[in-house]
Amino acid sequence: MPKATFQTPELGEFVDIPDIQEGATAKLKPLPASPDHQKALGFPGELVDDWEQKAVAKLGELLGKYRSLAVYLDACVKCGACTDKCHYFLGTGDPKNMPVARQDLLRQVYRKYFTVAGKIVPGLVGAKSMTKEVLDDWYIYFHQCSQCRRCSVFCPYGIDTAEISMAAREIMDHIGMGQKYCNEIIGKVHKIGNNLGLPGPALLDTLEGLEEDVEEETGVSVKFPVDVKGAEILLVTPSADFFAEPHVDGLIGYAKVFHQAGVSWTVSSYASEAANFSMFIGSYDQMFKAANRIRKAALDLGVKRLVFGECGHAWRVAYSFLNTLAGPWDFLDPKYPAPQHICEFTNDLIERGGLSLDASANDDMTLTIHDSCNIARASRMGSRPGGQFHIPRAVLKASANRFVEMNPDTTHEKTFCCGGGGGILTDDMLELRVKGAMPRMQALNQVMKKDGVTHMVALCAICKSQFSKVMPFYGIGMDAVVSLHQLVGNAIKLGTKE
Amino acid sequence: MSFLTILYAFLLYLSAGVLVIGLALKIRQYAVTPAPLKIPTTPAPLTPAGAAMRVAREVVFFESLFKSNKWIWLFGALFHAALALVLLRHLRYFVEPVWGWVVLIQPFGVYAGFAMVIGLAGLWARRLLVERIRYITGISDHLMILLLLTLASSGLLMKYVARTDIVAVKAFILGLIYFDWRPLPADPVLLIHLLAVALLMAVFPFSKLLHVPGVFFSPTRNQADDAREKRHLAKWAAPLDSQRDA
Numbered sequence: 001m002p003k004a005t006f007q008t009p010e011l012g013e014f015v016d017i018p019d020i021q022e023g024a025t026a027k028l029k030p031l032p033a034s035p036d037h038q039k040a041l042g043f044p045g046e047l048v049d050d051w052e053q054k055a056v057a058k059l060g061e062l063l064g065k066y067r068s069l070a071v072y073l074d075a076c077v078k079c080g081a082c083t084d085k086c087h088y089f090l091g092t093g094d095p096k097n098m099p100v101a102r103q104d105l106l107r108q109v110y111r112k113y114f115t116v117a118g119k120i121v122p123g124l125v126g127a128k129s130m131t132k133e134v135l136d137d138w139y140i141y142f143h144q145c146s147q148c149r150r151c152s153v154f155c156p157y158g159i160d161t162a163e164i165s166m167a168a169r170e171i172m173d174h175i176g177m178g179q180k181y182c183n184e185i186i187g188k189v190h191k192i193g194n195n196l197g198l199p200g201p202a203l204l205d206t207l208e209g210l211e212e213d214v215e216e217e218t219g220v221s222v223k224f225p226v227d228v229k230g231a232e233i234l235l236v237t238p239s240a241d242f243f244a245e246p247h248v249d250g251l252i253g254y255a256k257v258f259h260q261a262g263v264s265w266t267v268s269s270y271a272s273e274a275a276n277f278s279m280f281i282g283s284y285d286q287m288f289k290a291a292n293r294i295r296k297a298a299l300d301l302g303v304k305r306l307v308f309g310e311c312g313h314a315w316r317v318a319y320s321f322l323n324t325l326a327g328p329w330d331f332l333d334p335k336y337p338a339p340q341h342i343c344e345f346t347n348d349l350i351e352r353g354g355l356s357l358d359a360s361a362n363d364d365m366t367l368t369i370h371d372s373c374n375i376a377r378a379s380r381m382g383s384r385p386g387g388q389f390h391i392p393r394a395v396l397k398a399s400a401n402r403f404v405e406m407n408p409d410t411t412h413e414k415t416f417c418c419g420g421g422g423g424i425l426t427d428d429m430l431e432l433r434v435k436g437a438m439p440r441m442q443a444l445n446q447v448m449k450k451d452g453v454t455h456m457v458a459l460c461a462i463c464k465s466q467f468s469k470v471m472p473f474y475g476i477g478m479d480a481v482v483s484l485h486q487l488v489g490n491a492i493k494l495g496t497k498e
Numbered sequence: 499m500s501f502l503t504i505l506y507a508f509l510l511y512l513s514a515g516v517l518v519i520g521l522a523l524k525i526r527q528y529a530v531t532p533a534p535l536k537i538p539t540t541p542a543p544l545t546p547a548g549a550a551m552r553v554a555r556e557v558v559f560f561e562s563l564f565k566s567n568k569w570i571w572l573f574g575a576l577f578h579a580a581l582a583l584v585l586l587r588h589l590r591y592f593v594e595p596v597w598g599w600v601v602l603i604q605p606f607g608v609y610a611g612f613a614m615v616i617g618l619a620g621l622w623a624r625r626l627l628v629e630r631i632r633y634i635t636g637i638s639d640h641l642m643i644l645l646l647l648t649l650a651s652s653g654l655l656m657k658y659v660a661r662t663d664i665v666a667v668k669a670f671i672l673g674l675i676y677f678d679w680r681p682l683p684a685d686p687v688l689l690i691h692l693l694a695v696a697l698l699m700a701v702f703p704f705s706k707l708l709h710v711p712g713v714f715f716s717p718t719r720n721q722a723d724d725a726r727e728k729r730h731l732a733k734w735a736a737p738l739d740s741q742r743d744a
Binding site: 017019020063064065066067068070071072074075076077078079080081082083084085095098100101104115116117121123124125126149152153154155156157158159160163284285288292295296299319320321323324326327328337338339376377378379380384385386388389413 | 524527528531532533534535536537539540541542543544556560562563565566567570574621624628629630631633634635636637638639641701704705706708709712713715716717718719723725726727728729730731732734735738741742743744
């Protein structure tokens with residue numbers, strides 16, 4: 001077990017609702033963005049003069065732009081239904097990690113400056129002026145929200161804390177209080193094309209290496225094309241797929257599927273990133289810029305289809321926002337949804353009998369599946385509601401024999417976040433990530449003990465990185481998380497179509 | 499016309515005016531504020547009609563709350579259903595002759611008064627006893643329950659203990675509606691009851707009671723899941739949209 005300066009939560013029989021511990025995570029705040037990171041996105045480099053007024057003015061602007069924000073700041077009745085739903089609260093006991101309390105950090109300021117009651121009787125309705133103390137709370141606790149939307153599922157009004165935390169981060173960026181991890185990465189996407197800052201030649205080199213590895217292992221020449229004009233499919237995948245484990249095994253899986261399907265495909269060195277961290281900071285403008293790179297790449301390469309690799313929030317942006325941000329995609333082949341998820345692609349192929357899969361290739365593993373929050377609660381796959389659950393499971397079951405579900409209160413739309421989503425997948429937030437992973441670790445641990453599960457499938461780059469990092473704190477090996485298309489890649493019989 | 503009658507007539511006109519105008523302004527704000535992106539909590543219905551049904555299930559059955567917490571659902575649903583019945587029962591003071599179905603529900607409406615009190619007491623107990631909910635409860639949350647309890651219990655008191663001249667009350671109310679003012683009986687419990695009504699109407703557009711219009715405007719519930727099929731461009735995003743690569 002790694003050495004830690006904090007206590008890793010114990011995994012019990014159930015996830016107990018913790019007693020309130022005020023200030024339990026008040027010290028956990030992410031590193032601030034440097035002036036350079038800020039300015040690269042057009043945000044002020046440091047806390048501006050008159051930041052109080054500017055923050056309030058920005059809140060006013062957002063209230064006029066987002067109905068969600070306007071309604072959600074008014075509608076909460078403090079019923080408490082959400083109070084035991086957030087993984088960060090369950091893992092830390094800090095009351096400001098209860099969704100309603102997190103929202104109230106913004107709501108108190110909203111009440112003070114934008115409501116009659118807050119102006120006349122601030123004490124009664126918990127209205128507070130925009131002070132440094134409030135701003136510090138914002139910075140801390142709006143960066144302890146992974147925007148996973150679990151609270152929104154359970155709220156009688158559908159209040160989505162993600163919308164609130166995105167708005168708060170947008171305000172903070174505009175007064176010079178940005179967060180390093182997100183803003184540095186977004187800058188890299190705008191400048192180079194991906195989160196890792198991996199330039200075109202390095203990408204080409206990496207993929208050539210993969211080609212060699214796969215050929216060596218299978219004897220089949222599976223291609224990993226880059227910037228191929230006129231290819232049928234543009235694959236947009238999280239850049240972690242080019243490097244990290246187990247992500248890269250997923251990428252190999254996609255390549256094998258495309259190979260068997262007999263379609264030409266390519267990645268783009270210009271738009272070499274599916275992730276769109278601009279969503280995490282609530283910036284429509286930044287999100288548009290990253291989305292438009294994909295549009296430009298698709299146009300320049302003259303592709304007919306757009307397929308996204310395994311990534312959670314990237315699929316949310318792709319499925320739910322891409323058409324609005326950078327559509328219409330009327331220059332693509334209308335026979336296919338735009339964009340399409342790699343799982344949809346693979347599942348279609350399986351259903352049409354286009355893939356020969358030997359599920360026994362994965363018999364060394366007993367598997368369970370982690371539904372990634374953004375896929376589960378903010379997107380869909382296929383043509384029916386809930387396809388985002390059924391399709392990955394169908395692909396999994398076609399590729400592996402041993403499959404066990406986790407506790408149903410922790411899967412499908414009730415899934416727990418991995419603990420690293422929403423722009424906090426950074427070492428300076430490790431303690432929060434470990435503690436926030438507790439509910440998922442509890443459910444995983446349960447099926448490991450009871451059903452002999454050895455591996456957990458994830459289809460999100462952030463989930464995969466997060467689990468590899470935090471599982472050892474719970475005594476689970478870092479390699480116990482696998483990519484879905486890794487299983488497909490293992491099971492696929494190359495070259496034996498018939 | 500007594501001072502009391504004039505005072506109450508004025509109070510009720512004023513509070514009803516605040517309610518109607520305040521609520522109309524809020525509804526207009528919600529309606530004109532764009533929802534620039536598709537954010538339904540999925541799995542979501544694929545069509546606008548399906549989404550409307552989803553909202554209807556939230557309004558009628560408190561579907562999400564049921565998934566979330568059975569105790570809050572139980573007390574919350576009990577209170578709201580009882581309140582609905584009580585409000586319908588009160589229609590008999592507003593129409594002449596009284597509609598047949600309003601006559602039919604009268605006996606149930608009386609029981610509903612008790613159910614309202616039980617529901618409110620349960621919700622208040624949670625605010626006081628459950629640590630998490632105590633933490634998120636503000637003074638205004640206590641006051642709101644107090645106001646509603648005052649309303650319900652003063653109504654029950656008039657029914658069972660300190661009866662008032664209900665015929666005169668109806669004449670007063672109809673008088674307000676038709677601008678033909680009649681005297682209001684000066685019974686203390688009635689005065690408390692009507693004062694609570696006036697207060698409730700007046701605070702409605704400025705309080706958490708905005709969950710009533712809010713639930714209809716919640717994008718996570720009222721949007722259809724059709725983002726890949728339809729663009730959803732907000733007017734304010736149009737300048738960005740024109741920068742797309744062609």
